[in-house]
Amino acid sequence: MTPAEKKKLSQQAHHLKPVVMIGNQGLTPPVHKEIERALNDHELIKIRISGQDRDERKALAQTIISEHDAYLIKTIGNIIVIYREKQDS
Numbered sequence: 001m002t003p004a005e006k007k008k009l010s011q012q013a014h015h016l017k018p019v020v021m022i023g024n025q026g027l028t029p030p031v032h033k034e035i036e037r038a039l040n041d042h043e044l045i046k047i048r049i050s051g052q053d054r055d056e057r058k059a060l061a062q063t064i065i066s067e068h069d070a071y072l073i074k075t076i077g078n079i080i081v082i083y084r085e086k087q088d089s
Contacts (some may be wrong), residue, residue: 001071001083009044009073013081018048027063035068039084044073047080 019038022031038045047064049057061080065072070084 006071006073009083010081013044013046013073016044016046016081018046018079020045020047022047022049022052022060024051027060032067035064039068039070039082040086043086044081044083047082049078049080052078 019042020031020034035045035047049060052060057075057078057080061072061075061082064070064080065082068082068084070082073081073083075081
C-alpha cells in the first residue's frame with residue numbers, strides 16, 4: 001500500500017467511530033469474530049484498545065493486522081485504523 005493510498009484512507013476514517021472495543025481481556029475469540037465481521041462489512045474500521053500501555057497496544061495492533069490480513073492505516077492514542085479490501089464472494 002502506497003503512502004498516498006494510506007493518506008486517502010486516513011482521511012476517509014476521520015469521521016468514523018470505533019466499531020470494535022478491546023477491553024482488559026484482550027483479543028478473545030468473540031473480539032476476533034467482531035473484527036472479521038466489521039472488516040467484511042466496512043473494509044475500513046476503527047478499533048479502540050483500552051486499558052493497555054503503548055507497547056501492548058502496538059503488539060495488539062500487529063497481532064490484529066497479521067491475523068486478519070489487514071493494513072494498519074494509522075494509530076491515534078488508543079485507537080487504531082485498519083483496512084482490508086472486501087473479498088469477492
